[in-house]
Amino acid sequence: xxxxxxxxxxxxxxxxxxxxxxxxxxxxxxxxxxxxxxxxxxxxxxxxxxxxxxxxxxxxxxxxxxxxxxxxxxxxxxxxxxxxxxxxxxxxxxxxxxxxxxxxxxxxxxxxxxxxxxxxxxxxxxxxxxxxxxxxxxxxxxxxxxxxx
Amino acid sequence: xxxxxxxxxxxxxxxxxxxxxxxxxxxxxxxxxxxxxxxxxxxxxxxxxxxxxxxxxxxxxxxxxxxxxxxxxxxxxxxxxxxxxxxxxxxxxxxxxxxxxxxxxxxxxxxxxxxxxxxxxxxxxxxxxxxxxxxxxxxxxxxxxxxxxxxxxxxxxxxxxxxxxxxxxxxxxxxxx
Numbered sequence: 001x002x003x004x005x006x007x008x009x010x011x012x013x014x015x016x017x018x019x020x021x022x023x024x025x026x027x028x029x030x031x032x033x034x035x036x037x038x039x040x041x042x043x044x045x046x047x048x049x050x051x052x053x054x055x056x057x058x059x060x061x062x063x064x065x066x067x068x069x070x071x072x073x074x075x076x077x078x079x080x081x082x083x084x085x086x087x088x089x090x091x092x093x094x095x096x097x098x099x100x101x102x103x104x105x106x107x108x109x110x111x112x113x114x115x116x117x118x119x120x121x122x123x124x125x126x127x128x129x130x131x132x133x134x135x136x137x138x139x140x141x142x143x144x145x146x147x148x149x
Numbered sequence: 150x151x152x153x154x155x156x157x158x159x160x161x162x163x164x165x166x167x168x169x170x171x172x173x174x175x176x177x178x179x180x181x182x183x184x185x186x187x188x189x190x191x192x193x194x195x196x197x198x199x200x201x202x203x204x205x206x207x208x209x210x211x212x213x214x215x216x217x218x219x220x221x222x223x224x225x226x227x228x229x230x231x232x233x234x235x236x237x238x239x240x241x242x243x244x245x246x247x248x249x250x251x252x253x254x255x256x257x258x259x260x261x262x263x264x265x266x267x268x269x270x271x272x273x274x275x276x277x278x279x280x281x282x283x284x285x286x287x288x289x290x291x292x293x294x295x296x297x298x299x300x301x302x303x304x305x306x307x308x309x310x311x312x313x314x315x316x317x318x319x320x321x322x323x324x325x326x
Contacts (some may be wrong), residue, residue: 042283058278082180083278083281084281085281
């Protein structure tokens with residue numbers, strides 16, 4: 001009895017999530033990959049694979065239909081971005097508008113490296129000067145004198 | 150000079166974050182603006198036996214409004230649409246998106262007023278996918294050639310009409326002269 005109740009509970013949880021679309025085994029792998037690369041526009045931080053929204057259900061069916069009609073992955077991505085923009089693609093395409101997105105982190109990294117080099121060089125320079133200034137010499141002598149007294 | 154660098158960085162980062170504050174992530178700019186409305190063949194809400202196509206929507210500047218009775222925000226914007234339909238001569242076409250209860254949809258329009266010239270019956274949501282719809286209500290402004298000129302995601306009201314739609318309509322009319 002508890003077992004049945006548990007299964008029913010599990011089923012009801014599953015139904016609140018993504019509606020399962022059955023795909024022919026030869027497409028299964030590509031289908032799964034595609035769904036993980038596409039964003040659900042209703043719940044924006046979920047992929048099509050995870051989302052339980054009605055639109056995501058419909059779009060999964062579209063992906064299935066296009067696979068079965070022999071479309072390439074590129075054609076399916078194009079179908080989605082033609083309608084919903086590049087935003088649906090989890091891997092945004094490389095173009096002038098997305099240069100900052102793609103190269104920004106590397107530019108920041110480079111800037112950081114240059115900054116570190118400068119700091120290290122500056123430190124080395126000050127460490128090189130082993131000569132004491134007159135004022136420093138006088139200070140040391142004073143300390144020694146104090147101790148001797 | 151050197152001391153200015155952290156301050157400069159601070160302002161650049163703050164600038165990005167400040168702009169980000171006022172951006173609504175749910176507003177995704179539509180790649181369909183500038184393109185023709187997608188082709189379709191469908192029945193209408195009030196004449197299930199009649200088939201219409203995209204050609205029936207093209208010919209003059211018009212609005213296409215995505216709605217359904219299951220959509221609370223659509224019901225909320227409805228009075229504003231009815232008022233808009235009365236004050237403007239621009240036709241409003243409805244896209245009845247995945248309607249769950251057509252009898253209720255018809256009753257709703259009879260009772261609350263029907264701002265639509267007709268409502269396309271998009272039962273399985275396939276037409277809406279071609280329109281790039283992701284959050285009803287949505288309103289498209291199309292020109293006389295059937296090219297989408299603007300897309301509004303979210304409710305429509307007089308303020309948005311004046312601010313976003315009218316300037317484009319005035320420009321289109323000037324260009325048509």
